[in-house]
Each structure stands twice: as structure tokens, then as C-alpha cells.
Amino acid sequence: MRNLLRMLALLLLLTLLAGCNATALAEDDDEEIYFSDVISMDMITYNNVPWEFPVDIMDMEPELIRLANKQTLLPKDFVPQNLVDVPKLRLNDAGENTSGGVRYVDGPWQLSRECLQALVALCDAARAEGYELYLKSGYRSYRTQSYMYENRLEKYGYDDGWVARPGSSDHQTGLGCDVVPKKWTDRGMNEDMAREPETQWMAANCARFGFILRYPADKEDVTQINYEPWHLRYVGVPVATYIMENGLTLEEFHEELAAAIEAFVAAGGPVSMVDDLMMD
Ligand SMILES: [Zn+2]
Numbered sequence: 001m002r003n004l005l006r007m008l009a010l011l012l013l014l015t016l017l018a019g020c021n022a023t024a025l026a027e028d029d030d031e032e033i034y035f036s037d038v039i040s041m042d043m044i045t046y047n048n049v050p051w052e053f054p055v056d057i058m059d060m061e062p063e064l065i066r067l068a069n070k071q072t073l074l075p076k077d078f079v080p081q082n083l084v085d086v087p088k089l090r091l092n093d094a095g096e097n098t099s100g101g102v103r104y105v106d107g108p109w110q111l112s113r114e115c116l117q118a119l120v121a122l123c124d125a126a127r128a129e130g131y132e133l134y135l136k137s138g139y140r141s142y143r144t145q146s147y148m149y150e151n152r153l154e155k156y157g158y159d160d161g162w163v164a165r166p167g168s169s170d171h172q173t174g175l176g177c178d179v180v181p182k183k184w185t186d187r188g189m190n191e192d193m194a195r196e197p198e199t200q201w202m203a204a205n206c207a208r209f210g211f212i213l214r215y216p217a218d219k220e221d222v223t224q225i226n227y228e229p230w231h232l233r234y235v236g237v238p239v240a241t242y243i244m245e246n247g248l249t250l251e252e253f254h255e256e257l258a259a260a261i262e263a264f265v266a267a268g269g270p271v272s273m274v275d276d277l278m279m280d
């Protein structure tokens with residue numbers, strides 16, 4: 001359905017461009033003025049209703065922006081589509097990644113296919129700049145998360161905020177992963193990791209691969225999760241870019257998006273364009 005909409009939008013754009021060129025050729029005095037009148041990228045409209053949110057409808061995949069937190073629990077039987085095994089990194093003599101994998105510990109791991117592809121690209125780019133990154137946690141099922149949560153409760157006697165309760169873990173989406181520098185592969189994770197050059201590289205570069213820092217330092221009141229400089233969440237490049245440039249959390253993104261959808265529909269925008277982006 002989304003692909004169909006995408007295709008229709010593209011066709012419409014091509015038609016507009018073609019019409020525009022023809023007119024522009026006929027009256028070449030007004031060429032530039034006419035062109036910018038028709039294709040004004042900051043005023044995307046659907047059925048003549050403007051979509052004023054900074055990220056276009058077509059640049060958001062419902063599955064990729066799915067929220068899992070204490071308020072929005074994933075169902076017990078929720079398993080992401082496209083889960084794949086994470087291959088171990090193999091390099092040839094030229095230092096090229098021949099396995100389509102990453103370095104990892106505590107595995108084997110699974111991730112959603114899109115997330116894995118982006119993670120491989122991110123780790124390869126980091127390596128090219130001299131930073132080795134290790135995947136330390138990937139997809140976790142509802143059941144695994146339950147064990148982890150119960151064990152933590154038993155050990156400490158209370159919920160210390162370090163292990164998400166079942167259904168609320170970003171790891172259950174298949175799009176969340178913990179990525180750490182080598183010297184942190186075998187020690188307890190804490191926010192001191194943020195001082196490592198690898199982690200700083202990740203924070204500065206993750207968005208261009210489609211990742212956000214899911215649990216930022218200054219947003220613990222919003223996420224209700226401690227700062228985790230290692231936890232990346234794949235959302236796709238356009239959404240990641242917007243979130244990271246504006247210092248948002250996924251929760252805040254959804255709040256803004258919900259308001260934009262409400263305004264769009266209230267102005268007569270077609271519900272079918274946005275209904276799969278709305279949270280249940
Ligand atoms: Zn994590």
C-alpha cells in the first residue's frame with residue numbers, strides 16, 4: 001500500500017515536471033519563476049492539503065518508527081518482520097568486509113534486515129576512520145526480556161531502570177542495538193562510555209545511517225530510561241536526521257507527528273495517507 005502511494009506520488013511529480021518543462025520551453029523568459037512555483041519542496045501537498053511536518057509522509061515507514069516504551073507496550077507475540085541473523089565480520093586482505101557482517105560479542109544476534117544493513121554500513125564507515133565497534137545486543141524477544149527483567153528484580157529487589165520491563169524494550173522491535181567500543185565489550189555498561197572516541201563518533205554520525213540515540217542524556221524524564229550512549233535505534237535516514245538535528249527522542253517525535261496528522265486531517269487531508277502512521 002505504501003509503495004503504491006509512493007509510486008503514485010512519483011508519477012504525479014513526474015507529470016508535474018514534464019508539464020512544467022513543456023511550459024517552460026514555450027515561454028523561456030519565465031522559466032525559473034514558473035519552475036519554483038510548481039515544485040516548491042517546502043510546501044508538499046496531498047489533495048491540495050499542505051503537509052507541514054518537516055519529514056514528508058513518504059519518508060516515514062510505520063514499522064521503522066514503531067514505539068516501544070512503558071506506555072506503549074509491544075504485544076507478547078510481537079515479532080518483527082524480516083529478522084535476520086547477524087553475520088560475523090570477515091575482512092579480506094584489502095580490508096574489505098566480505099561477510100556483510102559486524103564484530104559482535106555475547107551473540108549470535110538477530111536484527112531486522114534494514115537495521116542490519118545500516119549497522120554494517122555504520123561499522124564499516126567507523127572502521128575506515130579507525131574506530132572499531134562491537135554489537136553487544138540485538139533483537140530480544142518478549143520472553144528473553146521477561147527473564148532479564150525478573151532476574152534484575154530478584155537481584156536488586158527493585159526496578160533500578162536498567163532493564164526494561166517486557167513489552168517496553170526497544171530491542172523487541174528488532175531495530176534497537178547496543179554498540180560499544182572494544183574495551184567495553186566485557187564490562188558493565190554505564191554512561192562513562194560517552195567519553196570514548198568511538199561513542200562520540202557514533203553520536204555524531206549515526207543519523208546519516210538512519211540511526212538515533214534512543215536514550216539521550218538530557219531526556220531521561222521523557223524516555224524514563226537512563227542515558228544509554230550505546231543504544232542505537234534504526235528509524236531510517238530522514239527521520240533520524242530530523243530527530244538528531246533537533247535533539248528529540250522518539251517519544252517527542254511521535255507527539256509532533258500526531259499533532260501534524262491531526263492538523264492535516266482536520267484541513268481535509270486524506271486519512272488513507274496517514275492512518276498507518278498513527279499510533280494505536
Ligand atoms: Zn539497548
